[in-house]
Amino acid sequence: MDDPERTPAGDAFAEFAISVLRLAGPLTVAGDALSKPSGQTSARWQVLAAANHGPMSVADAARALGLARQGVQRIADLLAEEGLIGYEDNPVHQRAKLMVLTGQGSRILHDIKQRQAVWADSFGEELGEERLRQASALIAEAIAILKPTARASGET
Template identity: 70%
Template sequence: MKSKRAAEGDAFAEFSIAVLRLAGHLQAEGDTLARPAGQTSARWQVLAAADHAPMSVADTARALGLARQGVQRVADLLEGEGLIAYRDNPAHQRAKLMELTEAGRVTLSDIQGRQAKWADRHGGEFGEQRLREATGVIAEVLASLSGKQQA
């Protein structure tokens, strides 16, 4: 026997499915944008995190909502290619900090140049206000599901 949801429950289920479908499309688009630089969406995310601030693999995984082991695998590959370097972490002896190398900066800049054109094109289709409102709703749902209060 099927349970009947409230109208709000139906709307949330439809929203959830749409967000999951969007995530798949964004992952594929990210791979397309990163491919000319010899990278993937996952590698691009780790490069961008390392550029944002010196972070450990665990900090990066938390910030991206990913498994630490997966981020560690990607970070080690990027280090092997000379795109990031590990350096000592004054706050933790074993958890090294990732930082971009010069080659990593060049690679990230290459990807970001393509992403800026892509984002401008798609952003123009929907408008800044609508996108900021949608982003706000998604941020609220994420905060609710993770048990955190919205700032």
């Protein structure tokens, strides 16, 4: 059976989508390398960073990160056991506690951010600010277009 024909624009979008998906792997590996000296992983770093944006529930963090709530809950509970985040009462939802960084969590996140700044500066210089801003805008636009499609199909 032959593959369906696509327009040149459809081919370009398929190539773009595959490239973005392929980028996720190396970014995770780099994130793990940047967070490892602080005893963390990319996933744990993401949850620490979410908690740093102000008190938010695990569900709010999962939505912001585009991850499953259950996975974020598992990581948040581990971070709480280690004293890196705490849970506070949520004035708008009795059962959904709010994650907040502890002092130790804040110090660890700061250390990771310092390593990430050096790394990002290097890649930013190599790839160029304008090109990166254009790519980011294109990705944000694609996400905005795809989100209603994902909701309509039952995805989150």
